[in-house]
Amino acid sequence: MKQNILLTSSVLGIVALLLFYSCKKKDTSAPSTTTATTTTPTTTTTPTTTITLTGPGPIVTPPCSYTKDTVVFGGYIFPNLSFYSVSGDSNSGNWNLTGNGMNGDCSITFYNDKAPTKNGVYTLNSNGSTTFMTSNEVSVSMVTGGTFSYYYVALSGSVYVNIVNGKVEATFCNLNFVSGSTSTTFTASGKMRDNN
DSSP: OHHHHHHHHHHHHHHHHHHHHHOOHHHHHHOOOOOOSOOOSSSOOOOOOOOOOOOOSOOOOOOEEEEOOOEEEEESOOOEEEEEEEEEEETTTEEEEEEEEETEEEEEESSSSSSSSEEEEEEEETTTOOSSOTTTTEEEEEEEEEOOOEEEEEOOOOEEEEETTTTEEEEEEEEEOOOOSSSOOOEEEEEEOOOO
């Protein structure tokens, strides 16, 4: 009887060890695949890997950050501008983003009469004219308010355009402005978004 109990407990121990090791054993076999066939549909389609991007494209990050609808002057030459209205419209074959404020106005003029639809960096037209621009150029001009109101234009630099909720937002950083009627020059930075 002692031998039967010993033999039974030995067998049970071996069975337990076998079960333990069989559960721990890694499956090194190739993964199995299952193929299903159907009689319908009679045509097959192959998925494509072509991705079509729609929308304005990647966000353009300007090297400066300012509050929307403001212009900040370098040094104290004029009071900073805060616009009560910013609107985009077509005028004389160009699309303009114009900010109007109590202390002055700022306008960014684009190449054609359509609002930009893609994010991008635009270069300022080097002669300040809106007549001889190319498709990647803009003109930035400003009229200062107050007793002595003058027209100024920036001749070099960049404007960073993003389409935000379907509206054109333009940012410029440290642009140098000059005037044909006065010797005053200044730098200014700002951000405007079409509020229409």
